[in-house]
Amino acid sequence: MKNALVVYYSRTGHSRLIARETARKLKADLDEIKTHVRYKGFIGFYRACLHAITKKEPVIEYNRYPGKYDLVIIVGPNWGSRMASPIQTYLSKHKLGNKKIGAICVQGSSGGEKIIALMEKKIRRKMIHLIINQRDIKDKSYVHRINEFLKKVK
Ligand SMILES: Cc1cc2nc3c(=O)[nH]c(=O)nc-3n(C[C@H](O)[C@H](O)[C@H](O)COP(=O)(O)O)c2cc1C
Numbered sequence: 001m002k003n004a005l006v007v008y009y010s011r012t013g014h015s016r017l018i019a020r021e022t023a024r025k026l027k028a029d030l031d032e033i034k035t036h037v038r039y040k041g042f043i044g045f046y047r048a049c050l051h052a053i054t055k056k057e058p059v060i061e062y063n064r065y066p067g068k069y070d071l072v073i074i075v076g077p078n079w080g081s082r083m084a085s086p087i088q089t090y091l092s093k094h095k096l097g098n099k100k101i102g103a104i105c106v107q108g109s110s111g112g113e114k115i116i117a118l119m120e121k122k123i124r125r126k127m128i129h130l131i132i133n134q135r136d137i138k139d140k141s142y143v144h145r146i147n148e149f150l151k152k153v154k
Contacts, residue, residue, distance in 0.1 A: 004028035008075035009086040011039050015106045019075040031064040035086045052079035057089040071100045078107035081114045102153045103129045128152045
């Protein structure tokens with residue numbers, strides 16, 4: 001599909017894997033959301049918990065402006081039943097309500113449906129979505145699940 005963007009944030013690499021596979025299959029542009037806030041490591045994990053609970057929206061950087069795309073797919077990890085804080089910033093910065101939007105939530109095992117509901121509330125529209133659990137990555141079923149998701153998105 002032309003004119004599609006896959007944008008992601010990843011703390012430990014799972015969402016990056018999923019975003020890359022999605023963009024490759026869709027022949028979409030790929031963009032990473034970055035932040036200078038340190039979420040890596042042991043202390044970073046607790047900072048991520050705190051920021052998820054307090055709804056903090058860290059300053060972020062990325063390269064591509066989503067406004068020029070027809071389809072935007074957002075990929076990010078579940079942090080305490082909310083999308084990771086850098087994704088929250090992204091959603092606050094960009095009113096994506098007039099676009100076709102897809103969301104992929106990457107998580108350990110639970111809370112994804114709640115996240116999708118919160119995202120839909122925030123952008124005020126329904127989204128085609130996919131929830132990937134860590135076991136889907138382990139057994140490689142994510143590849144098939146992304147294919148099925150993309151049939152709905154295209
Ligand atoms: C602060 C924090 C909170 C998390 N909360 C949840 C959770 O509520 N449910 C869940 O299934 N996984 C949770 N996880 C696990 C991540 O969603 C999971 O490890 C995901 O694959 C990480 O993706 P990434 O490698 O792209 O960062 C949490 C991780 C962090 C860092």
